[in-house]
Amino acid sequence: MKTLKGKPAAGLHGELVVPGDKSISHRGIMFGAISEGQTTLTHFLTSADCLSTLNAFKQLGVPIEREGTTVKIQGVGLHGLKASDQPLDMGNSGTTTRLIMGLLAGQPFDSTLIGDASLSKRPMKRVSVPLAQMGAKIDTTDGHLPVTVKGTKLHAVNYQLKVASAQVKSALILAALQAETPSTLIEQLPTRDHTERILTAFGADVQTADDGVTITVQPQPHMTGQTMTVPGDMSSAAFFMVAASLVPGSKITLKDVGLNKTRTGLLEILQQMGGKVTINTTPTDGEPIGDLIIEATDLKPIEIGKEQIPAVIDELPLVALLAAKANGVSKVTGAEELRVKETDRISAIVQEFKKLGIAIEELPDGFVIDGRQPWHVTDTALDAHDDHRIGMVLGVAALLVDTPLTLKGAESVGISYPEFFDDLDQLL
Numbered sequence: 001m002k003t004l005k006g007k008p009a010a011g012l013h014g015e016l017v018v019p020g021d022k023s024i025s026h027r028g029i030m031f032g033a034i035s036e037g038q039t040t041l042t043h044f045l046t047s048a049d050c051l052s053t054l055n056a057f058k059q060l061g062v063p064i065e066r067e068g069t070t071v072k073i074q075g076v077g078l079h080g081l082k083a084s085d086q087p088l089d090m091g092n093s094g095t096t097t098r099l100i101m102g103l104l105a106g107q108p109f110d111s112t113l114i115g116d117a118s119l120s121k122r123p124m125k126r127v128s129v130p131l132a133q134m135g136a137k138i139d140t141t142d143g144h145l146p147v148t149v150k151g152t153k154l155h156a157v158n159y160q161l162k163v164a165s166a167q168v169k170s171a172l173i174l175a176a177l178q179a180e181t182p183s184t185l186i187e188q189l190p191t192r193d194h195t196e197r198i199l200t201a202f203g204a205d206v207q208t209a210d211d212g213v214t215i216t217v218q219p220q221p222h223m224t225g226q227t228m229t230v231p232g233d234m235s236s237a238a239f240f241m242v243a244a245s246l247v248p249g250s251k252i253t254l255k256d257v258g259l260n261k262t263r264t265g266l267l268e269i270l271q272q273m274g275g276k277v278t279i280n281t282t283p284t285d286g287e288p289i290g291d292l293i294i295e296a297t298d299l300k301p302i303e304i305g306k307e308q309i310p311a312v313i314d315e316l317p318l319v320a321l322l323a324a325k326a327n328g329v330s331k332v333t334g335a336e337e338l339r340v341k342e343t344d345r346i347s348a349i350v351q352e353f354k355k356l357g358i359a360i361e362e363l364p365d366g367f368v369i370d371g372r373q374p375w376h377v378t379d380t381a382l383d384a385h386d387d388h389r390i391g392m393v394l395g396v397a398a399l400l401v402d403t404p405l406t407l408k409g410a411e412s413v414g415i416s417y418p419e420f421f422d423d424l425d426q427l428l
C-alpha cells in the first residue's frame, strides 16, 4: 500500500525528460531483430512490458545486449529466428503478444505464448482470425492466452480491420512481410503509425494511401539495422501535462516528447479545453519531437466521440481527470476498447473516481462527468486495479485533494513507467 502525496503548496515546477516511448521501444527491438546488421536504440524504455519483448527475442535466438537505456540488437533477418524450447512469456504486454503472433505465424517453427493473469483475459481472436485468412495456424485458449502458433507459409490478404487497433494492424503487417505477393489492409480509423514509419526507415515498403487508412505492404524485404533515439513517451508525459494543468500555480517543461500526430490526442483535447500549452518542436529525420511547457489554468468541458479515440486511447483516464475539474459537463463516447485493456478501464475509473466524490456516470462506451460538483472523499483507499495507467492517474488525482489517500497496487506503474512516482516528486 503506497501513501500518495497530497496537494503541493506551490504547484508543480521544473523540467523533466520522460522515459522512451513504449510503442516505439517494442518495435525497435522487433524490427531490429528481423533486419540485418546492428540496430542501436538509445533512450529505450526499460519498463516491464518492453523487457518482455527484449527477452522474447533473446529466446528466439537474437543476440541483444542492454546497458541502461541503450540496447544493441544483432539482427538475424526475417528468416533467421530460431524456435524457443520454452514458452515465450509475454508478461502483461498486449503489444508484444499481438505483434509477435503476426511475426511467428510465418516462421518455420512452432511457438507457445503465455502471459500474466490480466493479459490472459484479453482478446486474441482479433489477431488470430484475420491471420487465419493469410493461412496462419494459431490455436488460442477460448480466444485468449495461452496461444500456440504453428509456423507455416503465409499468403497475401486484402483485409478490412474490424477494430481500430494499431496492434492488430501491426500483426497483419508483420505477417504480410512474409507472404509472396503484396497485401492491402484497410483501417476503420487511422491508428498509431509507428510500425509503418519504423519498418520504412529499416528499408521495408509499407505505404499508406492519401485516404490515411489503406496500407499496402510489399513482401520479403531485406531490412537493414538502424540507429534510433526513442522519443519521450507522450503517454507518460500526459500524466504531468494534466497534473500541471490542474494544480494551481504550476508551470513545467517536458523535454523531447514524441509528437506523432497519431498520439497527440490529449494535447489537442487539453488545448480545446483552454489549457495553457506551448509547443517548441525540434527538427528530426524520424518521429517528430518537441518540448512542452504547461501551465495551470481553468478548463472548459469537452465532448469526445469515436473518431478522436485512437489518438488518445491510453490517455482517456486522464481526460476523465481533466473533465472532473472542468467548469461543466464533459462526455466521452466510442471508447468501448477501454474495457479490454489491462483492466476494464471504464469501470475502474468510475469506481475510483466515485471514492473521491467525483460526479461520474458510466456509459457502455465511455463516461459523463460534471466537473462543477466539488469533490468530497468518501473512501481514502484507492486501487490501481493492477493497471499501470489507473495507478498513475490516481497518483495525479491525489494532488487535488486535502485528505491523505493510499494506493493499492502502486507497483503496477513498472509496466510502462517504473520511475513515475520519483519523477512526480521531482516536480513537487
Ligand SMILES: O=C(O)C1=C[C@@H](OP(=O)(O)O)[C@@H](O)[C@H](O)C1
Residues within 6 Å of the ligand: 022, 023, 024, 094, 095, 164, 165, 166, 167, 168, 170, 192, 313, 314, 337
Ligand atoms: O500498438 C501499440 O503499441 C499500442 C496500441 C494500442 O492498443 P490497441 O491496438 O489494442 O488499440 C495502445 O492501447 C497500446 O498501449 C499500445
Ligand SMILES: C=C(OP(=O)(O)O)C(=O)O
Residues within 6 Å of the ligand: 022, 049, 092, 093, 094, 095, 096, 314, 341, 342, 389, 416
Ligand atoms: C494497453 C496498453 O498496453 P498493451 O496493450 O501493450 O498491454 C497500455 O500501455 O496502456
